[in-house]
Amino acid sequence: MAWKWQAKKRNRIILTVVCFLITFFFFFPILWWFLCSLKPYGDIFHLPPIFIFKPTLTWYQVVLGGVFYQSTELAQTGAITGEGGGLYYSIPYLRDSTIIATVSTALVIAIASLAAYGLSRFNFRRRENLVFWILSTRMMPPIVAALPFYLMYLNIQNMFRSNPNMPTFLRNFQMIDTYHGIIILHTIMNLPLAILMLKSFFDDVPRELDEATLVDGGNRLHAFWIVLHYIRPGLAATAILSFIFSWNEFLLTLVLTKGGVRTMPVAASTFITAYGVEWGYLAALGSAAMVPVFIFILLVQQHLVRGLTLGAVKG
Amino acid sequence: MAQTSVASIGKARVQRTAKKRGILSIERPVIWLLPAVVSLFLFSIFPLFFNLYRSFFRFDPSTKVFLPIGTRNWTELIQDPRVHNSLWVTLQYTTIALVIELVLGMVIALLFDQEPLGLPVLTSVIILPMVVPPAVTGLIFQLLEHSEFGVLSWVLYGLGLLQPSEPLLGGTGRHALMGVLFADIWQWTPFMILIFSAGLKALPPEPLEAALVDGASAWQRFWFVIVPLLRPVIAIAILVRLIDLYRVFDYIYLMTAGGPGRATEVISYYTYTQAFGFTKWGYASALGMFILILINLIAIVGTKVLKVEW
Numbered sequence: 001m002a003w004k005w006q007a008k009k010r011n012r013i014i015l016t017v018v019c020f021l022i023t024f025f026f027f028f029p030i031l032w033w034f035l036c037s038l039k040p041y042g043d044i045f046h047l048p049p050i051f052i053f054k055p056t057l058t059w060y061q062v063v064l065g066g067v068f069y070q071s072t073e074l075a076q077t078g079a080i081t082g083e084g085g086g087l088y089y090s091i092p093y094l095r096d097s098t099i100i101a102t103v104s105t106a107l108v109i110a111i112a113s114l115a116a117y118g119l120s121r122f123n124f125r126r127r128e129n130l131v132f133w134i135l136s137t138r139m140m141p142p143i144v145a146a147l148p149f150y151l152m153y154l155n156i157q158n159m160f161r162s163n164p165n166m167p168t169f170l171r172n173f174q175m176i177d178t179y180h181g182i183i184i185l186h187t188i189m190n191l192p193l194a195i196l197m198l199k200s201f202f203d204d205v206p207r208e209l210d211e212a213t214l215v216d217g218g219n220r221l222h223a224f225w226i227v228l229h230y231i232r233p234g235l236a237a238t239a240i241l242s243f244i245f246s247w248n249e250f251l252l253t254l255v256l257t258k259g260g261v262r263t264m265p266v267a268a269s270t271f272i273t274a275y276g277v278e279w280g281y282l283a284a285l286g287s288a289a290m291v292p293v294f295i296f297i298l299l300v301q302q303h304l305v306r307g308l309t310l311g312a313v314k315g
Numbered sequence: 316m317a318q319t320s321v322a323s324i325g326k327a328r329v330q331r332t333a334k335k336r337g338i339l340s341i342e343r344p345v346i347w348l349l350p351a352v353v354s355l356f357l358f359s360i361f362p363l364f365f366n367l368y369r370s371f372f373r374f375d376p377s378t379k380v381f382l383p384i385g386t387r388n389w390t391e392l393i394q395d396p397r398v399h400n401s402l403w404v405t406l407q408y409t410t411i412a413l414v415i416e417l418v419l420g421m422v423i424a425l426l427f428d429q430e431p432l433g434l435p436v437l438t439s440v441i442i443l444p445m446v447v448p449p450a451v452t453g454l455i456f457q458l459l460e461h462s463e464f465g466v467l468s469w470v471l472y473g474l475g476l477l478q479p480s481e482p483l484l485g486g487t488g489r490h491a492l493m494g495v496l497f498a499d500i501w502q503w504t505p506f507m508i509l510i511f512s513a514g515l516k517a518l519p520p521e522p523l524e525a526a527l528v529d530g531a532s533a534w535q536r537f538w539f540v541i542v543p544l545l546r547p548v549i550a551i552a553i554l555v556r557l558i559d560l561y562r563v564f565d566y567i568y569l570m571t572a573g574g575p576g577r578a579t580e581v582i583s584y585y586t587y588t589q590a591f592g593f594t595k596w597g598y599a600s601a602l603g604m605f606i607l608i609l610i611n612l613i614a615i616v617g618t619k620v621l622k623v624e625w
Contacts, residue, residue: 015429026501030455036458044464114348115352118344146590149362151365250565250568290447297445298439313510
């Protein structure tokens with residue numbers, strides 16, 4: 001909605017410059033982080049900040065390429081400073097993150113699309129209450145869920161371990177520090193968002209479409225399948241958001257893993273050692289982990305508002 | 316006419332098939348909703364009762380058993396100065412971040428709404444902070460705010476807004492909360508911008524045109540036309556942010572670990588240390604229950620005051 005003063009060309013140029021400056025401020029930390037991942041050791045700490053330097057891929061070679069960190073350390077600093085024990089090779093962390101995010105997203109979409117269809121297509125008593133309850137589970141602080149889940153997982157493990165009636169191959173059954181343990185939690189965590197977002201997409205498709213299918217002799221599953229095809233973009237957006245939230249989740253993974261499974265955010269937090277923070281490695285890992293997320297989010301940009309407000313505001 | 320009759324026949328048929336089959340038929344909602352409801356039950360109702368139950372116990376680390384101790388955890392919680400402190404820190408954190416993000420978000424959304432050149436590029440770039448993993452955001456800002464080589468610190472020293480003897484992170488912790496808030500504001504102001512931009516775009520043009528004809532000033536147009544029209548969107552943005560700010564953990568864990576001293580110890584972080592640092596499971600459960608009660612109060616009061624409609 002254009003206001004009058006904008007009609008002047010000069011004003012519009014000033015406006016554009018101001019907006020670009022603001023956007024640059026928001027982009028700067030990301031840019032800086034990315035530049036750090038390419039800087040030689042000394043330049044990372046240089047003030048005033050340097051923007052022109054001889055880029056190096058050393059940090060990436062260690063983090064993604066498995067080059068032994070001590071040789072890099074020696075070449076960069078002239079001494080072996082890092083005492084992290086060479087845990088900077090991060091492909092396993094990215095792999096764990098990918099597995100957990102992918103599987104939990106698939107589960108979320110499966111469960112949530114059924115529930116969203118049910119909420120959107122059937123009239124039943126107290127439906128609004130059910131929607132509100134689902135909404136309220138989105139408010140659950142992760143720390144409050146982490147406590148009972150940790151203890152419950154421990155109990156389940158003990159149940160298997162101390163029980164002589166269990167078959168031998170199940171006696172080592174674990175919940176803590178496993179993919180399935182984290183996947184269960186991430187799935188439940190992302191469900192409210194996915195259900196409400198998908199419900200708002202289902203609501204956009206007229207019910208007559210279902211009824212036409214039912215009249216033609218199909219059952220509800222056919223109708224569901226057809227409507228699902230209509231909301232494919234919404235489905236993709238929901239899947240991507242749920243993937244990102246799982247990819248970025250920190251607290252639940254932190255308390256429910258002990259190093260056997262380690263996602264990217266948790267791994268990054270361990271790069272802070274007693275000897276200081278290994279900024280080069282950290283920046284390389286952080287940048288590598290951000291690239292897929294950035295691509296994903298730009299793909300579903302137009303549905304982002306709806307997702308973040310749980311279907312309340314349609315962007 | 317023909318269409319209506321077909322539709323009504325269809326409806327009758329749907330009702331008949333629904334009647335014929337049992338409660339678990341796919342023509343009824345139960346089976347569609349069951350998997351989701353069971354999962355969410357696990358995530359919301361189960362922690363509630365579990366925390367409530369465990370809050371009347373004390374965990375003995377040496378024997379690894381829970382001993383019933385009545386309401387001792389709760390009386391301790393009410394008197395615990397660290398709980399008081401963490402509530403105060405959380406309140407400051409939430410209020411400051413919410414106000415700044417709200418105002419900044421609205422101003423930038425209004426600027427963007429004036430259609431600068433290259434708007435699609437600007438919108439694409441400005442949403443990027445939101446999807447940076449919060450753990451990485453914490454680390455990025457730890458680098459930017461480093462007392463010796465942080466760029467942000469360096470700029471603030473240069474402007475005279477900050478003394479090297481009293482850095483953003485560390486030191487006596489006078490500015491530590493501000494240091495963490497920088498990360499939060501950077502990451503979540505785009506959320507406000509995005510939502511307000513969507514709201515502004517969807518506004519009907521007539522009221523604003525009418526206000527222009529009546530000679531309303533820019534401020535009057537904003538305050539008496541745009542804000543009332545945007546109220547539902549603003550309410551939702553505030554509520555969503557309020558709830559997320561209240562449960563902040565990642566930045567604190569990565570940037571300050573609650574310190575220096577207890578300057579940035581928010582309630583989530585305090586609960587975390589009690590549970591996973593000191594294995595005081597009973598006390599931590601009481602704290603968790605307390606957090607839940609508070610967040611429900613916030614949500615209920617917030618929904619009523621802001622008149623949120625989902």
